[in-house]
Amino acid sequence: MRSKIRLHIQRLVANLFEGVFSSYLNSTRGIELDELRQYQPGDEFRAIDWKATTRTGVLHVRLKLVDRRTNIFFLIDRSGSKKFGSTNFAKEDIQSSVVSILVQSAAETGNPVSFITFTDRIEKFIPPQSGQKEIIRNTENIMYGRAKGVLTDINCAFEFLNNMRFTPSLVFVLSDFLAPFNYENSLKYLVKKHDVIPIIISDI
Secondary structure, three states, rough: OOHHHHHHHHHHHHHHHHHHHHHOOOOOEEEEEEEEOOOOOOOHHHEOOOHHHHHOOOOOOEEEEEEEOOOOEEEEEOOOOHHOOOOOOOHHHHHHOOOOOOOOOOOOOOOOOEEEEEEEOEEEEEEOOOOOOHHHHHHEEEEEHHHHHOOHHHHHHHHHHHOOOOOOEEEEEEEEOOOOOOOHHHHHHHHHHOOOEEEEEEOO
16 A cells, blocks of 8 residues: 555656656756856857956957756655544655655756755754765655654744745745645745745645
8 A cells, every 4th residue: 555655656746847847957047157258250249248358358258157056945844733644644654755756856856955844943954965865865864853843834944945045946845734824925035036836745
């Protein structure tokens, strides 16, 4: 039965990656970087950097490059409400399977992955890191450690990320969302900068 549940989750995650996630990571969105070099035949006239040209006496152009790497954040609810379920599996078990599959897929992209676990407080924060082995090890550490809190405050997780200076990132929020709706303002602020994908953990 557990293998069937995991197979079902793998199919759901595959559909997710074929949609929003894959299109985001394969887009040209990213950090714009400047490259200054001497003019070459075929370069656009509007790309000429006149300051550099005047300074050096040689025609230069400034090109915009895009760094496609993006941080991938996993905001994971570790509160007590997921220790229960109407089936033989607690929502916590389902969430663990979803997280492990998502994280493994994210690690394969080569993008830095970060974790923020929360209850009614921030439980753990692991800054963005690359490397599949390190990311998988971090997943095990944050999912199987004992949480200090029991209640759920999604707002504290949103505010925590809002207060950090990260470039536009992809943010997965995994929770059953059985919590006070006190996060409207912090969520509005979060989605202005990042792409936020909520994943509601419920009974299958």
